[in-house]
Amino acid sequence: MKILEINGGKKLSGTIRISGAKNASVALIPAAILADSEVTICNVPEITDTDALVEILEYLGADVKRASESILINPKTIENKEIIESLSTKLRASYYFMAALLGKYKNVEMYFPGGCSIGARPIDQTLKSFKALGAVVEEKDNHYKIYAEELIGAHIYLDMPSVGATINAMLASVKAKGETIIENAAKEPEVVNVAIFLNGMGAKITGAGTSEIKIQGVKNLKGCYTEVIPDRIEAGTYMIAGALVGENLKIDNIIPEHVEMLILKLKEMGVKMEIGPDYVIVSKSENLKPVKIKTQGYPGFATDLQQPITTLLTQCQGISILEETIYENRFKNVPYLNSMGANIKIDNQTIQITGKTNLVGKQVEATDLRAGACLVLAGLLAEGKTTITSIEHVLRGYENIVEKLTDVGAEIIIREEI
Numbered sequence: 558m559k560i561l562e563i564n565g566g567k568k569l570s571g572t573i574r575i576s577g578a579k580n581a582s583v584a585l586i587p588a589a590i591l592a593d594s595e596v597t598i599c600n601v602p603e604i605t606d607t608d609a610l611v612e613i614l615e616y617l618g619a620d621v622k623r624a625s626e627s628i629l630i631n632p633k634t635i636e637n638k639e640i641i642e643s644l645s646t647k648l649r650a651s652y653y654f655m656a657a658l659l660g661k662y663k664n665v666e667m668y669f670p671g672g673c674s675i676g677a678r679p680i681d682q683t684l685k686s687f688k689a690l691g692a693v694v695e696e697k698d699n700h701y702k703i704y705a706e707e708l709i710g711a712h713i714y715l716d717m718p719s720v721g722a723t724i725n726a727m728l729a730s731v732k733a734k735g736e737t738i739i740e741n742a743a744k745e746p747e748v749v750n751v752a753i754f755l756n757g758m759g760a761k762i763t764g765a766g767t768s769e770i771k772i773q774g775v776k777n778l779k780g781c782y783t784e785v786i787p788d789r790i791e792a793g794t795y796m797i798a799g800a801l802v803g804e805n806l807k808i809d810n811i812i813p814e815h816v817e818m819l820i821l822k823l824k825e826m827g828v829k830m831e832i833g834p835d836y837v838i839v840s841k842s843e844n845l846k847p848v849k850i851k852t853q854g855y856p857g858f859a860t861d862l863q864q865p866i867t868t869l870l871t872q873c874q875g876i877s878i879l880e881e882t883i884y885e886n887r888f889k890n891v892p893y894l895n896s897m898g899a900n901i902k903i904d905n906q907t908i909q910i911t912g913k914t915n916l917v918g919k920q921v922e923a924t925d926l927r928a929g930a931c932l933v934l935a936g937l938l939a940e941g942k943t944t945i946t947s948i949e950h951v952l953r954g955y956e957n958i959v960e961k962l963t964d965v966g967a968e969i970i971i972r973e974e975i
Contacts, residue, residue, distance in 0.1 A: 559952070561945040561959070563936035564968035565918055568841075570804040571965040575792045575811050576602040576956040577626065577785030580861075581747040583650035584724045585754055585785060586610040587657045589630040590619065591731065592758050594780035596630045601785055602956035605949070609647040613654060616644060640667035642699075647671055648953070652680055652721065655703065656728035659692060664704035682722035686713045690733055710735030710774055718743040718768065718854045724751050730772050731760040739770040745855040746815050750786045757781035789815035790861045791955060792837075794930050796820075797862075797869050798962075799839025800828040801938045806965060809836045818858045822848055822866070826873060847875035847912070852882050864890050864931040868938065870910040871899045877910045890928035893921035897935055897943070918943035923950045930955065937967055946974065 577600035587610060589596040601607055603626070611628070614621050617638065620631040637658055645651040645668040658665035670680070684694050687703055689711040695702040710733045713726050723743040728751075730737035742748070744766055752765030758781050761773035792811040799806035800823060813820065813832055820837070823830060826845045831838040847870070852860040860883040867890065870877040881887050888908060891901050897919050900911040918941035923929025929951035936943030945951075948971065951958060962969050 558946065558974040559948045559971055560974050561933065561948040561951070562970050562972070563918070563933070563943045563945070565916075565936050565939040565941065565943060567802065567937070567966050567968055568804045569798060569802050569806045569937070569962070569965045569967060572807040572809050573795045573961050573965055574809045575787045575795070576600070578747060578750070578788040578790075579604060579606060579954045580720070580790070581750040581785050582607050583610060583648070584653050584747065584751050585783065586614065586628065586630070587650070587653035588728055588751060588754060590614070590617070590632040590635055590654075590657050591661050591728065591755070592632055592778050592780045594631070594633065596632070596758075596780045597627060597782045598630070599627045599782070599784045601626055601628050602788065604953055604956050606648050606650060606953045609644070610650060613640060613644050613651060616640070637662040637664070638666075642668040645670055649721070652683060653725065653728065655701065656683065656687075656725035659687060659703055659705070660708070660729045660732050663706070663708065666700070666702050668701070669699040680721075682715050682717065682719050683725040686715075686722060686726035686739075687729055689713045690729055690737070708733035710737040710772070712738050712740070714740040715742065717741070720745050720748060723748050723770070727752065727755065727762065727770065727772060731755055731762070731774065731778065732776065733774040735774055737772040737774070739772070740768070742768055742770045743854060744768065746786055746789065746812070754781070754783040757783055787811050787815075790859060792816055793819045793859070793862045794865045794934070794955070796823065796837055796839050797865050798934055798937055799841070800826075800869055801841060801872065801934060803839045803841050805838055805840055807836055807838045811835060811837065813837065818856060819862055819866070822850060822858065826869070845869075845873040845913075847873040847877040849878045851880040860884060860887065861927050863887060864927040865934055867891070867894065867901070867908070867910065868931050868934040871901070871912050871914050871916065872938075873910070873912045875912065877912070878907060879910065880907045882906065887927075889924040890931040893919070893932055894935055896921065897939055915940065917941055920944040920946065923947045926950045926954045933958070937962070
């Protein structure tokens with residue numbers, strides 16, 4: 558187990574370059590197996606989630622090469638065999654293999670995926686799309702066997718615009734016979750990134766980024782080259798760091814449109830920012846105004862930035878209200894923030910943050926990925942030393958976080974727990 562230690566109160570200035578998007582990479586890597594020849598994916602972050610997916614690819618027999626943020630995947634040697642539980646439970650994104658293998662081979666066996674404990678994370682919408690395409694789903698003790706003689710294009714209506722379910726429906730249907738229509742689809746940039754990748758292989762997908770996606774099935778998909786979009790959640794996290802302790806902190810290699818809702822909320826608070834075509838410069842601001850935030854699907858306020866921005870809300874003058882509408886168990890960071898000096902009350906799916914409060918370094922735990930990011934931000938601001946345990950959660954989603962923060966002035970180290 559690893560521990561992160563931060564000596565807080567240091568100004569951050571310089572440039573942080575944003576890596577490729579975790580939430581896009583973890584779908585693009587499994588999607589590569591749909592091709593009949595080699596695929597190259599560039600700008601892939603070196604994080605433990607992508608490592609875990611490569612491990613599954615190699616377990617299936619794919620030839621995988623990694624070099625300087627690129628992954629070359631040759632799926633010709635893949636053997637479609639059961640993905641064992643120890644691999645599938647390492648991360649949520651393992652279920653993209655469920656869709657890709659079903660789409661290519663018409664059958665797949667694997668266990669229920671893992672991931673952060675942030676509430677109920679069923680895969681019912683994914684399974685619903687498989688059944689709509691004509692697949693049979695057999696489940697016993699978290700083990701799934703899914704198969705079909707033939708996948709037939711269908712009209713799929715998602716009960717909620719889930720990113721995972723939308724991508725899985727695309728992966729399973731690109732080689733199905735006929736037309737598939739996905740209604741109430743997720744609009745996130747990561748969905749668009751995957752659709753562009755599949756179209757580069759020869760798929761026929763239109764409407765990605767809207768609530769209706771149409772897919773004309775094709776028989777074969779060829780290898781291609783694609784690039785992962787910049788990580789909007791990583792960008793947002795470091796923008797919040799700039800608002801807390803920045804001095805002209807430049808967040809570079811971003812797509813400002815992808816973090817537009819965060820930018821609007823930061824402006825509403827009174828944060829000093831300069832917005833460029835592919836960067837944002839942020840500085841610490843005094844007398845921040847309280848705000849109301851409600852998480853929603855894209856282009857609304859991202860649930861993955863809800864926990865990180867809570868740290869900034871503790872520095873607003875007055876009462877801020879934050880409502881979480883996506884996951885019901887995403888306030889595990891709150892008790893730790895309160896132990897550091899915050900004044901936050903939880904009422905079902907809403908928290909009330911009363912500020913401004915001074916934060917003091919304590920020993921806290923990263924209970925999940927974004928809760929850990931929230932506590933890293935709190936540690937950067939807090940007086941004294943903050944020690945964060947279970948930091949492996951954070952390493953799942955933030956490439957070189959220690960190096961990036963150290964380079965701009967933070968005093969932060971990672972070490973093995975004794």
